[in-house]
Amino acid sequence: MPCDIVVCVKQVPHPDYLNKISIDPTGGTIEREGVPALINPGDRNALEEALGIRDRFSGRVIVLTMGPPQARKALEEALAMDADDAIHLCDRAFAGADTLATAQALAYGIRKLEHFDLILCGNTTIDSGTGQVAVQLAELLDLPSIIDAEELTFEDERSLLVKRIWERGYIKVRIKLPAVIAVTAKINQPRLPTVLGIMAATQKEIKNWTAADTGADTGRVGLDGSPTQFFEMSEFHAKRQGEILQGSPEEAVTLAIDKLVEREIL
Amino acid sequence: MDFSLTREQEILRDTVREFAQRELAPNALAWDEKGEFIRDIVKKTAELGLVGIITSKEYGGSGMGHLARMIMVEEFSKVYASLGFFFQTGQIGIYILENFGTEELKKKYLPSLCQADLITATALTESGGGSDPAAITTTAELVGEEYIINGRKVFISLAPVCDLAVIVARTGERFSTFLVERGTPGFDTPRRENYPGLRGIPVGELVFTNCRVPKSNLVGQEGKGIAVAISGIGAVGRTGVAGVGLGTAEGCYEVALKYAKERVLYGKPIAELQAVQHMLVEANLEIEAARWLCYYAAWLLDQGKSPRDAGNEIARSKLYACNIASQIALKAIQVMGGYGTIPEYQVVRRLNDAIELFTAAGTQEIMKNTIGRSIIS
Amino acid sequence: MNPKVNGESQVWVWVEHHQQELAKVSLGLLGKARELCQQLGGGEVASVLVGAEELAAELIDHGSDKVYLANNPPFPLFETELCTHLMTGLIQSHQPEIILWGATSLGRETASRVAAKLGTGLTAHCIDLCIEEINGKHQLVATVAGWGGNLTLKIICPQRRPQMATVKPGILSPSPREKRNGEVIPVKVEDKTPRTDIVEVVEEQKKAKSLEEAEVVVVGGWGLNSVGGFQAVGELAQILKGSVAGTRPAVDAGWIPAERMVGQSGKTVAPQLLVTLGVSGAAQFATGVLNSKLILAVDKDPHAPIFEMADVGIVGDLQEVLPLLIDKLRAIKGNT
Numbered sequence: 001m002p003c004d005i006v007v008c009v010k011q012v013p014h015p016d017y018l019n020k021i022s023i024d025p026t027g028g029t030i031e032r033e034g035v036p037a038l039i040n041p042g043d044r045n046a047l048e049e050a051l052g053i054r055d056r057f058s059g060r061v062i063v064l065t066m067g068p069p070q071a072r073k074a075l076e077e078a079l080a081m082d083a084d085d086a087i088h089l090c091d092r093a094f095a096g097a098d099t100l101a102t103a104q105a106l107a108y109g110i111r112k113l114e115h116f117d118l119i120l121c122g123n124t125t126i127d128s129g130t131g132q133v134a135v136q137l138a139e140l141l142d143l144p145s146i147i148d149a150e151e152l153t154f155e156d157e158r159s160l161l162v163k164r165i166w167e168r169g170y171i172k173v174r175i176k177l178p179a180v181i182a183v184t185a186k187i188n189q190p191r192l193p194t195v196l197g198i199m200a201a202t203q204k205e206i207k208n209w210t211a212a213d214t215g216a217d218t219g220r221v222g223l224d225g226s227p228t229q230f231f232e233m234s235e236f237h238a239k240r241q242g243e244i245l246q247g248s249p250e251e252a253v254t255l256a257i258d259k260l261v262e263r264e265i266l
Numbered sequence: 267m268d269f270s271l272t273r274e275q276e277i278l279r280d281t282v283r284e285f286a287q288r289e290l291a292p293n294a295l296a297w298d299e300k301g302e303f304i305r306d307i308v309k310k311t312a313e314l315g316l317v318g319i320i321t322s323k324e325y326g327g328s329g330m331g332h333l334a335r336m337i338m339v340e341e342f343s344k345v346y347a348s349l350g351f352f353f354q355t356g357q358i359g360i361y362i363l364e365n366f367g368t369e370e371l372k373k374k375y376l377p378s379l380c381q382a383d384l385i386t387a388t389a390l391t392e393s394g395g396g397s398d399p400a401a402i403t404t405t406a407e408l409v410g411e412e413y414i415i416n417g418r419k420v421f422i423s424l425a426p427v428c429d430l431a432v433i434v435a436r437t438g439e440r441f442s443t444f445l446v447e448r449g450t451p452g453f454d455t456p457r458r459e460n461y462p463g464l465r466g467i468p469v470g471e472l473v474f475t476n477c478r479v480p481k482s483n484l485v486g487q488e489g490k491g492i493a494v495a496i497s498g499i500g501a502v503g504r505t506g507v508a509g510v511g512l513g514t515a516e517g518c519y520e521v522a523l524k525y526a527k528e529r530v531l532y533g534k535p536i537a538e539l540q541a542v543q544h545m546l547v548e549a550n551l552e553i554e555a556a557r558w559l560c561y562y563a564a565w566l567l568d569q570g571k572s573p574r575d576a577g578n579e580i581a582r583s584k585l586y587a588c589n590i591a592s593q594i595a596l597k598a599i600q601v602m603g604g605y606g607t608i609p610e611y612q613v614v615r616r617l618n619d620a621i622e623l624f625t626a627a628g629t630q631e632i633m634k635n636t637i638g639r640s641i642i643s
Numbered sequence: 644m645n646p647k648v649n650g651e652s653q654v655w656v657w658v659e660h661h662q663q664e665l666a667k668v669s670l671g672l673l674g675k676a677r678e679l680c681q682q683l684g685g686g687e688v689a690s691v692l693v694g695a696e697e698l699a700a701e702l703i704d705h706g707s708d709k710v711y712l713a714n715n716p717p718f719p720l721f722e723t724e725l726c727t728h729l730m731t732g733l734i735q736s737h738q739p740e741i742i743l744w745g746a747t748s749l750g751r752e753t754a755s756r757v758a759a760k761l762g763t764g765l766t767a768h769c770i771d772l773c774i775e776e777i778n779g780k781h782q783l784v785a786t787v788a789g790w791g792g793n794l795t796l797k798i799i800c801p802q803r804r805p806q807m808a809t810v811k812p813g814i815l816s817p818s819p820r821e822k823r824n825g826e827v828i829p830v831k832v833e834d835k836t837p838r839t840d841i842v843e844v845v846e847e848q849k850k851a852k853s854l855e856e857a858e859v860v861v862v863g864g865w866g867l868n869s870v871g872g873f874q875a876v877g878e879l880a881q882i883l884k885g886s887v888a889g890t891r892p893a894v895d896a897g898w899i900p901a902e903r904m905v906g907q908s909g910k911t912v913a914p915q916l917l918v919t920l921g922v923s924g925a926a927q928f929a930t931g932v933l934n935s936k937l938i939l940a941v942d943k944d945p946h947a948p949i950f951e952m953a954d955v956g957i958v959g960d961l962q963e964v965l966p967l968l969i970d971k972l973r974a975i976k977g978n979t
Contacts, residue, residue, distance in 0.1 A: 038280075073273075080277050099767075100759060128789055130767035132755040139759035144724070144838035148748050161842065166748045168661070169847035171721055174840040192285055195315030195328035198277045227764030231777070231784060232797040244945065244956040252957045253967040256939055257975065259955050262816050264667050265916045265937050266883075266975060528906075530925060610901050 001157040002059035003177075005050040006119045007083070008106055008137070009043040009065050011074035012127045039074045042122025044190040046183050047078055049152060050120050051191065057154075060084040062113065066094050066105045072206060079201035080193035086206045093211040096223030103136035105221045108214035110141065118160075119180040123148060131182070138180035146173055147182040271337075278334050282341040285314070290346040297346065298615045301465035303427050308352055309382045318380030320357065320502070321364055326377030332501070336509050336564040340557075343513025344520070347619040348466025350513055354506025354627060355423040355467070359386030359432040362443065362498035366486035371445065375430065387428035388503075389419035389472050390495055396421065396625070397632050399434070399441070399492050404474065406435035406444060411481050413437075413444060415452075415474040423626075425470035426458045432498075433472065434491045441491035445483045452477030463618030500573030503627030504584040508560045511587030511623050515556065515594040518616050519549045522598035525605070536601070545597045552590040559583040578640050585633035591620035653686035653740040654679050655805070657730065658702065659720060659750060660695050665702065668745035671815030673706045675772055676743055682774035683781055686740070691733060693717060693726065703825030706818045713830045720749050721844065724837040727756040733830065734761060739805045741783050743772070746809035754809055764800030765807040772808055777801070783808065854903065859885025860914045862905055862932075865892035866921020866942055866961060873898040875965045876920060882972050888912065890928055906931040921961055924949025941968070 014036040039047075050061045063078040065071050066089040075086040089109045097105060110116065119141075121134040131147065138145030151163035155174065164171045165184060175181070193201070211218055219225060245252040260266045271279065289307055297304060311317055319335045321327025335353070343350030360379050363372055378384040395401030404417020415435055425431070431446045431453070446453050458470045486494040523546055526537035536542045563583040566576040573580060595617035599606030607614050624630050654676040659666040669690075676688040689709040690702045694717030699710040711733055718725045730753065734742070744754040746768050758765035771786035782799045783806040789796050800806040854860065861883065863876035873893070880887045889899040890906060905912055906928045913934035920941050922928060929952055932938065940953035941964055950956040957964055 076273060077277060077280075080281075098764065099755075100762070100764070103759060131751055132758070132765060132767055135752055135755035136759035139756045145752070145756075146839065147752050164748075166721075169845045171841060171845070172843040173721075174842050176838065192281050192314055193277060194313070195278065195319055195330050195334070196323075198274050198281070199328070199330060201277070202272075202274050227758075227762065227803040228766055228798050228800045230796055231799045234795050242951050242953060242956065244950055244958055249957070249959045249963045249967055252959065253964060253971055256955050256957055256968075257971055260916065260937070260939065261975075263937055264812055266972075 001057055003053055003057050003117045004059045004062070004115055005053060006062050006064055006110055006113065006116045007043065007047045007050045007078070008119065008121045008133070009047065009063055009074055009078055010040045010122075010125050011037045011065065011067050011071040012040045012125050013037055015126060018127065037070065037073065039077050040122055040125045040127075042124060042126075042183070042185055044081070044122075045185050045187050046120040046122045047081055047083060048188045048190040049183055050118075051082060052188065053118075053152075053154075054084075059117070062087065062116070064106060064109055065089065066097070066102060066109070068095065075206050076201055077193070079204045079206075080198045081191060082193070082197050086204065088206055088208050089214065090208055091210040091212075091222075093216070093218045093222045093224075096226065097221060098226035098228045099130050099132040100136055100227055101221050101223075101225035103133050103140055104225055105211075105214075105216060106133070106137050107140040108211075108216040108221070109209060110137075112209070112214050117177045119143070119178070121180065121182045123182045123184050134180055134182035141180070143178055143180050144175055145180040145182070146175055149181050149183045150186050152181065152183070152187070271333075274330065275334055275337060278330065279337045279341060281314070282316070282338045285311070286341055286345040290342065290349060294346040295609065295612055295615070297348070298465050299609075301460070303424075303468050304349065304466055305382075305385070305427065307349060308356075308385070311349075312380065312382035315380075317353075317357070317382045318360070318376075321360055321376060321380055325364060325372050326380040327364075328380075332505065332564040332567040333561060336505060336560055339506055339509030340513040340516070340560070343510045344517040345513075346466065347510050347514050347517075347616065348464050350506070350510040351423070351464050351467050351619075351622075351626075354503055354510055355388065356385055357506065358388040358498040358502045359430060359445075361502045362388070362432055362485060362494055363445070365497065366443070366494045367445075368482065370482060371485065375445070379430075384429040385424060385427060386430045386432055387422050387424040387472070388432045388495070388498065389422045389425070390434045390499075391419060391421050393418065393420050397629055399495075402434060402436055402441060404433065404435040406437050406442060408437070408481070412478045413481065413484070415444065415446065415477040415479060417474050419472040421459070421469060422472055423467050423469050425455045425472050426468040428455070431472050432485065432495075433474075434495045435474075437488055437491070440489040442488045443485040443491040443494040444479055445485055446472075446474070446477065446479050450477055450479060461622060463615075463620070463622040465615075465618075497573050499627050500577060500580050501567055504580045504633075505560070505563055505567070507623055507627045508556075508563065508580075508583040508587040511584070511589075511591040511620065512553070512556045512560050514591045514616050514620050514623075515549070515553050515587070518591075518595045518598040518613055519546070519553060521611060521613055522546065522549070522601040525602050525611075529603075542601055545601055549590075549594045549597055552594060556583070556587040556590055559586050578637050581628075581633040581636040584627065585630055585637070588620070588623040588626075588630060591623060592617060595620050653683060653688075655689045655691060655739045655742040656707070657726075657742065657744045657750060657753065658690045658692045658698075659745055659747060660692075660698055663695065663697065665698055665705075666745060666747070666812070667817055668747065668750075668810070668812040668815075670705050670817035671812075672743040672745060672810060673702070674818030675810070675815050676741075677706045677818060679741060679772065679774055679783070683740070689737075689739070691730065693720060693729065699827045701820070703827075704820045704823050706823070708825050710825065710827045711830050712827050713832050715829060715832055718832070719841070719844075721841050722837050723749060723752045723756065724839065725832075725835060726753040727760065728835050729830070729832060730757050731760050732833065734805060742805045742807045744807065744809045746811040751809055754807060758807055761803075761805075763803040763805060763807060764798075765809065766798045766800070767809050769808045769810050770814060772810070782806070854886050854888055854905075854910050854912055857886035857912065858914050859883045859916045859918075860888050860905070860912050860932075860935075861885055861918045861920065862888045862890065862922055863893050863898065863920050864890040864922030864928075864942075865896070866923070866944075867893070867898070868896075869921070869943070870961050870965060872896075875961075875969065878969050879918060879920070879972065882969065882976050883916065883918070885914070885916070885918075890922055919949055919953070920965065922949055923947045924952060941965070 062085040063083045124131040148165045315328035318327030406413040560583045563579040656672040680686040687708040690707040766785040769785040861880040917935035938953040
């Protein structure tokens with residue numbers, strides 16, 4: 001029973017460079033060009049899960065990204081891991097998107113696909129880290145969704161049993177395809193590309209779709225389609241409150257513990 | 267001139283780098299202490315297609331080429347030189363078979379070798395001489411449809427664990443190369459050396475006592491054995507050792523640099539002290555130079571140059587990279603002061619690995635002879 | 644759209660609860676909601692409570708002017724589709740200005756769906772929220788830390804309503820509780836079958852984790868010399884169910900192995916609670932602990948750099964402070 005899976009990926013700055021990101025003062029946007037980048041690590045877990053399902057059940061794994069031209073490299077890495085198809089949603093109209101506008105763009109792209117059974121995403125990205133896109137994408141496509149998924153098991157061809165992590169433990173949820181699932185980093189260890197996979201990847205075609213190709217309403221995507229906007233940006237300086245507690249050791253210790261309780265640490 | 271890596275080479279580099287972090291980094295120190303051959307890790311690299319990286323797809327390889335191989339050896343050697351060294355020695359037999367073996371031999375052994383289900387050791391050196399191949403006394407006498415081999419090879423990497431041996435023996439006035447399978451009566455690997463460096467590579471002897479191998483196990487033409495062996499040693503052995511030297515140097519440099527940026531003396535990181543910084547700069551420069559020598563030699567092979575025609579470039583890369591490896595290890599130890607020789611900081615084991623490289627796949631002096639002959643002719 | 648001041652609720656809080664207890668994150672949001680109302684110059688705070696009727700009064704006492712109680716029938720908060728459906732209906736009826744959500748697993752999911760359904764903005768993991776007048780309009784300004792914590796960004800949702808934000812537990816302090824008046828408004832729950840089935844809900848004790856994953860890390864430094872070594876670190880870690888770590892000098896002194904070293908060339912940790920004992924806090928240590936949620940530092944030197952990077956600091960003789968700290972924490976945690 002083949003299962004066609006769409007994996008949404010994002011190209012993010014390399015973790016070593018997160019603290020070297022600077023802000024473009026004119027546009028108030030993040031300077032990404034020239035910064036080494038890679039596939040968001042969590043998205044690789046989603047891709048690995050998809051490839052594992054394909055290895056067992058056959059089907060196609062389609063990788064999709066919305067991003068500037070350099071995001072193509074993320075798709076190449078995904079193809080090297082043995083994804084079947086890659087689609088790059090690339091258009092100025094898509095730029096400057098918040099999570100809803102990103103979900104909109106992805107939704108337009110996915111609606112153009114002939115067929116899919118399942119959409120997999122990473123839980124969060126290492127740069128913006130909102131964890132919202134997968135659910136919003138599901139809502140726009142009118143599909144059920146689960147996030148924080150640590151384990152996926154097929155109960156039958158159209159039904160998945162998902163172990164979803166929750167603060168107090170876990171919840172097992174049954175979900176019917178088609179659906180959107182966001183997976184955690186613990187779900188698997190992503191495979192490394194093989195040499196043959198790497199060589200084949202550069203031969204595979206990456207489809208480039210503009211906003212027009214997807215039939216997107218440009219008012220719903222990119223900066224125009226973003227309900228939220230950056231208002232102000234500054235570099236974060238790691239100075240904390242630095243409150244030195246006064247009083248005798250007894251008093252200071254008591255105060256300290258109160259603070260821990262107040263901040264829900266204890 | 268375009269000095270950039272292809273996109274494939276970039277992804278390969280990132281892949282092997284990640285493999286090294288996942289599989290090698292957590293275990294390198296423990297493996298080094300134990301001195302065991304990590305056959306299961308070699309198998310994992312084979313599953314990614316790395317053992318067959320220079321072998322054609324027709325015979326079960328992945329055929330990505332020599333520069334890709336160099337990048338892989340470099341990255342592995344940064345973390346655990348013994349694995350890089352495996353590729354130096356274990357792939358010589360693969361190369362020799364593919365370039366000189368009969369179709370029958372190739373089809374029989376190459377796929378398993380590329381999968382690392384079989385491992386080869388390649389042997390010229392004898393107690394009478396290593397750098398002087400004419401001193402080989404192991405004989406192979408043709409009797410009917412078989413060669414009978416008698417002799418002893420010493421200081422052979424992977425001898426204790428190999429499944430196949432590729433050896434050079436005297437056939438009459440000249441020399442020939444043969445393939446011998448473990449389990450053949452009269453073929454033994456009795457001894458194992460205990461080296462202070464490259465401890466993940468077992469080294470020992472190959473002993474042949476009236477060992478009979480079929481005529482079809484002759485690799486290349488009878489009488490051309492030295493040329494066959496040197497071809498493999500040049501293309502794979504020397505380039506591999508160069509890559510191990512380069513990676514080892516880089517590993518030491520990275521550890522020392524990180525330490526120097528962090529260690530505070532006189533109110534600032536010691537990396538800001540001129541004496542320390544200059545040591546790091548020298549290492550930085552030497553590594554850059556070594557890298558380009560190594561990559562260029564590999565690139566020439568990818569362009570179709572024979573190891574003989576690229577002999578100088580290959581010799582330079584081996585000579586230079588192996589010189590700087592131990593020097594940079596020593597510099598790193600000095601940058602790190604009292605911590606330099608503490609095993610946990612993993613510089614001393616790299617120094618030990620580095621000194622094993624001088625005489626691997628041809629001594630430093632032989633490299634100089636090769637280049638010398640060429641420049642004065 | 645300007646805030647409706649006369650009698651209409653403006654700032655809502657999505658309430659989470661478990662086993663007859665209100666989630667602390669929700670109480671923190673209530674406090675913030677009251678602040679925002681003040682900054683708006685009036686308005687009301689409303690809570691949305693599913694089931695747990697008995698908690699409605701407590702919500703009012705914590706600052707809720709209204710409680711929309713969806714009790715008829717109640718459903719568990721795991722049913723995020725039902726939560727979404729309920730909220731969407733309520734929002735369309737009452738048009739609140741602002742809605743605050745806890746950035747919990749279930750909260751995030753529900754909030755994201757609601758935002759997408761209504762085509763409005765949702766800002767995640769806010770570290771601060773306030774009202775500012777921008778271009779003549781009162782806007783909710785949400786502050787978030789992005790890009791690995793290296794950038795601070797202020798985000799607004801200028802046009803769409805409601806403006807929504809999620810806040811992680813532990814960021815906001817719970818609002819004080821005092822006797823207050825408020826209104827409980829029952830809400831009819833429409834019949835709807837969710838598309839997912841909850842098969843099993845399992846509550847688990849947290850297992851021991853690696854240093855990088857530990858929720859609590861106790862780090863010992865050179866200052867422990869004065870108390871003869873590392874015992875206090877181990878004791879505290881045990882009481883707090885945390886992991887033991889040390890700085891380079893501690894490794895050098897042989898108190899802990901190198902794998903337990905925290906700092907630039909050691910491990911990077913990001914626990915909920917980091918307690919440093921006798922650690923001076925040099926730069927290379929700081930980089931290993933930057934993303935800790937809360938840092939409590941104990942050292943004898945008031946000028947030690949650690950106090951610039953700690954949230955809470957105790958300056959004192961370790962010989963005096965440590966036994967007190969251990970005893971009091973032990974009492975609270977109820978361990979032997």
